[in-house]
Amino acid sequence: MSTAASTSTGAEREHVPAVDPLIAVGQRRLLGNYRQAPIVLDRGKGCEVWDTQGRRYLDLCAGVAVSALGHAHPRLTATIAEQAGRLMHASNYFYNAENLRLADELCAKLGYDRAFFCNSGAEANEALLKMARRHFFVNGQPERYRLIAMHNSFHGRTMGAVALTGNAKYQEGFGPPLAGVTHVNYGDAAAVRKAMGPDVAGIVVEPVIGEGGVIPAPAGYLAELRKIADEHGALLLIDEVQTGMGRTGRWLGQQHDGVVADAVSLAKGLGGGFPIGALLIKEKLNGALTPGSHGSTFGGNALACAAARTVMAVIEQDGLLDAAAKNGEHLARGLAAVAAKHEKSCSGERGRGLLRGLVLTGGADVRTLLGAVRDRGVLLTVAGANVLRFTPPLVVTPAELDEGVAHVDAALTDLGW
Ligand SMILES: Cc1ncc(COP(=O)(O)O)c(C=O)c1O
The missing domain is CATH 3.90.1150.10 (Aspartate Aminotransferase, domain 1)
Incomplete structure (x- = not known):
């Protein structure tokens, strides 16, 4: 060759x-x-x-x-080589140092309180969806499971992520989609307001529609969704798999609208090419995913976390x-x-x-x-x-x-x- x-x-x-x-x-x-x-x-x-x-x-x-x-x-390849020779994977039955350091650095930098690590964007969104529903379940509102998502969105290829995805072509042929998702037009806050009800757990949105055609949210849209979610006691769940980790010129795309979601999904740029995904949450959602309710064998392994720490450090240090x-x-x-x-x-x-x-x-x-x-x-x-x-x-x-x-x-x- x-x-x-x-x-x-x-x-x-x-x-x-x-x-x-x-x-x-x-x-x-x-x-x-x-x-x-x-x-x-x-x-x-x-x-x-x-x-x-x-x-x-x-x-x-x-x-x-x-x-x-x-x-x-050079810094990322050195980190990966060094960490591979130290500790690659140990499971989530134990803590590993790189995982803890990454959780701390990500939360501090991005304004969240806790992290769950996985391996891809679809997995991060699967965790987002499960966490939103289970949050209301553990708080005595199991009927509150509906999610408002957007037409023309893309959230990944697992059955849960495909159900959130507002594009029939990704769902065709895979049997009945997950129930309890309502799609409305992207950029139309009034449509979200109209679709709200006492059964809604959360609103799921991308700060810029990525796969659907690179469509930035209109100014004020995410802030309006934040307001609607708060008025209804629902969650604002932002998919930053494509927009996160500096892609739009800020750590998160939501920061352009001055918004902090209740939970945010990350992947893609997070590991700079090493597979890793993450769900970051605000403290109020802690307790939704109790031991045994969710997990990932590879998620948060030391190698992926070390890579992500170096990516963050280089983004920061190199401006x-x-x-x-x-x-x-x-x-x-x-x-x-x-x-x-x-x-x-x-x-x-x-x-x-x-x-x-x-x-x-x-x-x-x-x-x-x-x-x-x-x-x-x-x-x-x-x-x-x-x-x-x-x-x-x-x-x-x-x-x-x-x-x-x-x-x-x-x-x-x-x-x-
Ligand atoms: C906004 C968004 N969410 C989720 C995903 C799915 O990520 P992955 O392919 O890592 O599962 C993508 C991938 O393009 C994406 O752009």
Whole structure:
């Protein structure tokens, strides 16, 4: 397998790269549940990755908002190597030091009181949902189990998370969904108010709709939901799996609206590429999940927690929140200029911090653009039906963003859009 480096940006892209025969193994041996691009990634450094054929790509998707420190960050790789040689996993029958330190640091930094650790975003939301219902159960209101969630939201792939997800395509074919979820339009606080009742346990919301098309909450929306929840004695439950840990320029997306939820779910950027999810709660919810009522074998293992501590420390020490805010604005300006130039196919840009989307219009197929941009050596993803999504590492530079935007511009030109 070749690991030859290539940092060229021009001439080599003229050639169609040789296809790695491993792709045939993927087609034969992997479940057909993904739509992988025909490249096999081999290694990375910062915002660059190389495939097994030695071709270099600029990674502006970061494993879908995960690799916050980019690839092979020296501090993160050193932490993981050191911790793997010390203690990797010991179960939740015992405390482990990295787990305790992470819980303390996360709660102190993000304004919460207690943490539950798991391994993914869906698992964090499963815990969020179970905790909300059980909170009312243990407090003598078992009838209070309904959850208000949003159309066009995305909360993950477990049956519970899929039930919260306001998009029928993720539910189709999986039998009856979990009962007791009401979906209303995102951004419409009046619709939430109308849907409230004495049976409602909580309101579940993303600060920016991520998978559904990079749609930021209107100003004041989360604050209004906070008010509605309080008026009804219900919980405000915020899914920050995609928006959390600096992605939007603050530690949490809810901070843009000055809101503190009763519970918040995290994953993606939390471990900078090492799998970890978390549920953070305010003290009033402690006692809902009593011993034996919920858990995770791998959740909170020492290795994942050590990785997350280092990610947090680097975000803090390297000023990556401010960088995400500033570079997010830079990216927004670049995308707005591209949209203005290609107004036949682009209606504009939207997002917050380094969660941004170029919105296509007029029947322009976003997957065609995604492939054309990838062929030019830039990795991005799609969100919703028509949005080209940027979720670069938080360490991305303005020059790297400019390079990516220039390739999107050129790809649109090549396509005649
Ligand atoms: C807002 C949100 N919640 C939950 C999830 C699910 O996370 P995971 O894929 O880690 O289960 C995602 C993933 O895209 C997400 O964007």
